[in-house]
Amino acid sequence: MKLDKFDIAILNTLQKNGRISNRELADNIGLSSAPCWRRLQALESKGYVNKYTAELNPKLLGFDIFAITYVSLENQHPDSSTEFEQAIDLLPQVLECFMTSGEYDYMLKIITPDISAYHEFISNNLLQITTVRSVNTTFILKIKKQTSSLPLLRK
Numbered sequence: 001m002k003l004d005k006f007d008i009a010i011l012n013t014l015q016k017n018g019r020i021s022n023r024e025l026a027d028n029i030g031l032s033s034a035p036c037w038r039r040l041q042a043l044e045s046k047g048y049v050n051k052y053t054a055e056l057n058p059k060l061l062g063f064d065i066f067a068i069t070y071v072s073l074e075n076q077h078p079d080s081s082t083e084f085e086q087a088i089d090l091l092p093q094v095l096e097c098f099m100t101s102g103e104y105d106y107m108l109k110i111i112t113p114d115i116s117a118y119h120e121f122i123s124n125n126l127l128q129i130t131t132v133r134s135v136n137t138t139f140i141l142k143i144k145k146q147t148s149s150l151p152l153l154r155k
Contacts, residue, residue: 001046006031008152010040011048015149018052058111065112066140070104071126072133080131081105087129093121104136 003011009029013020020028026036043049058066073080081099084106088097096109112118118137126135 007039007043010043012152062113063111064114065118067110067118068138069108069110070136071106071108073105073131074133084129084131091125
């Protein structure tokens with residue numbers, strides 16, 4: 001599917017407000033409701049929109065510790081990676097997990113209520129995964145920019 005300026009405008013608008021009505025969306029991008037709705041349906045069916053979700057305020061919900069945790073595995077065998085990834089999928093404190101190149105095998109974004117909970121998470125969860133060799137943590141002191149919006153350019 002080749003995206004045109006209307007498709008890009010739909011996607012950009014949805015990234016800012018996933019709850020926008022079709023009427024408002026159509027008005028924002030300069031289409032009538034029916035063609036806008038058809039385009040949105042096509043974008044969703046082709047997989048351009050993964051899901052709709054709400055962004056919650058972690059501070060108001062009692063989460064004060066954000067950490068980037070670098071993980072090295074015991075070896076590079078595919079079974080080790082699979083075991084690690086399956087274990088990580090079960091840990092809600094892990095917000096994001098990336099397989100990386102370089103010094104570490106994985107980079108995790110972890111959230112916990114406090115430093116004690118972080119220590120407990122590392123000791124009782126992450127270091128209990130048999131394929132984990134070492135863990136190195138950087139704590140986030142201030143979040144300057146955080147977005148999940150992709151930099152789509154209008155065509």
